[in-house]
Amino acid sequence: MSFWHPAALLATWGGSGLLPRAPGTWGSLFTLPVAWLIADRWGGEALFIVSVIVFFAGLWASAQYLKYSKSKDPSAIVIDETAGQLLTLALIPVDLWWYAGGFLLFRVADIFKPWPASWVEKSLDGALGVMADDIFAAVYAIAVLVGVHLLIAS
Known part of the structure; x- marks a missing residue:
């Protein structure tokens, strides 16, 4: 798959997944x-909506990328991290x-x-397996962040 293919660009988040280490x-x-630009301009609700859109777009991009990969979860696919990171930041x-x-x-x-999250990563195949564990990681991060926010606010 060409680097310039829309699925490759999205799956690797503009090539960031191809960087070493x-x-x-x-x-x-x-x-x-x-995330900062979206949340600062339109709010956390918009960032949440974008995270959902990125998740579903990531399912498509990951499925396309996986067709050309020999790995079950290639490290170059980072759209899953993108979706999870957006979701994490939407509520803070x-x-x-x-x-x-x-x-x-x-x-x-x-x-x-x-x-x-570990079970989801091992149990689900294909694009859903690539994407879903990062949503669980986001939920864990959100739980800690919201807890800290509530402690500070009280």
């Missing part, structure tokens, strides 16, 4: 300015420290994959 971290990192304030915390917590949850 920790492509998922690069994909998440390159998602931050996009647009603030440098909150976004840094959201980035770090999402990456930790995505890398260590606590149950049931």
Whole structure:
């Protein structure tokens, strides 16, 4: 598949998944300015909607990319990290420290994959298997961030 194919561009989040070392971290990192722009201009609700759209677009892009890959979950596919990172940031304030915390917590949850994220990754095949575990990682990160936000607000 050509790098310029729309599915390849989306699956690799503009090529960030092709960078050496920790492509998922690069994909998440390159998602931050996009998330900031959307949330700052249109709010967290818009960012949530975009995360859902990116998830479904990611299913399509991942399915296309997987046809040309020999791996079940190629590291170059980072649209799953993009969807999860967007979802994580949708429920927190647009603030440098909150976004840094959201980035770090999402990456930790995505890398260590606590149950049931680990089960989802191993049990689901194809594009859904690629995408779904990152949504669970986002839920874990959101739970911690919302808990911290509630503690600070009270």
